[in-house]
Amino acid sequence: AQSVTQLGSHVSVSEGALVLLRCNYSSSVPPYLFWYVQYPNQGLQLLLKYTSAATLVKGINGFEAEFKKSETSFHLTKPSAHMSDAAEYFCAVSRTSGTYKYIFGTGTRLKVLA
Amino acid sequence: NAGVTQTPKFQVLKTGQSMTLQCAQDMNHEYMSWYRQDPGMGLRLIHYSVGAGITDQGEVPNGYNVSRSTTEDFPLRLLSAAPSQTSVYFCASSPRDRVSNTGELFFGEGSRLTVL
Numbered sequence: 001a002q003s004v005t006q007l008g009s010h011v012s013v014s015e016g017a018l019v020l021l022r023c024n025y026s027s028s029v030p031p032y033l034f035w036y037v038q039y040p041n042q043g044l045q046l047l048l049k050y051t052s053a054a055t056l057v058k059g060i061n062g063f064e065a066e067f068k069k070s071e072t073s074f075h076l077t078k079p080s081a082h083m084s085d086a087a088e089y090f091c092a093v094s095r096t097s098g099t100y101k102y103i104f105g106t107g108t109r110l111k112v113l114a
Numbered sequence: 115n116a117g118v119t120q121t122p123k124f125q126v127l128k129t130g131q132s133m134t135l136q137c138a139q140d141m142n143h144e145y146m147s148w149y150r151q152d153p154g155m156g157l158r159l160i161h162y163s164v165g166a167g168i169t170d171q172g173e174v175p176n177g178y179n180v181s182r183s184t185t186e187d188f189p190l191r192l193l194s195a196a197p198s199q200t201s202v203y204f205c206a207s208s209p210r211d212r213v214s215n216t217g218e219l220f221f222g223e224g225s226r227l228t229v230l
Binding site: 009 | 118147154155156157158204206222
């Protein structure tokens, strides 16, 4: 069975500081991994995805994530936080042995301090 | 550009009442799904469909029914509402990649349901 663990339900960073949101996965098959962002009172939108090509994936708004098989991780980073990055971020995994289910983590709420 | 449309946006029910949350997409996506979002629990998959006439259960299907008679519509039915079903519900669709299942999920804006 697949699962996703996001470490830290709340993360605070200062504006201009590095953003690091952690995601670890478990999967019996090579996973496809995603990061989504949710702004208040909105649905989720895709930030980036890993589908077994390059292990370093660049997404929108300056975010990137690196797939590390040895660590079963897919952490999200951004070099310099902006106030507009304040949102909730979800890691997700898909592709289960022929079925088609997305499984989401519990989310990390990012707060950016002025 | 409508994308994924959910109705209603807000609903209050009494315990035992039934209702249907509507979801429609105009992108000709094969894959559609329903999630519920609860504080501290992320999004949990209720039901999903890989095409008209095909549905399957997700992680938390009890108390919910779905059907997929057309590509565009994927309604979620609450048969007898319970307070535990108070949640925010999201419908999502995807242009399913038959080979890799890597289609991006497109989400509706959510339906906030309160069961008293």
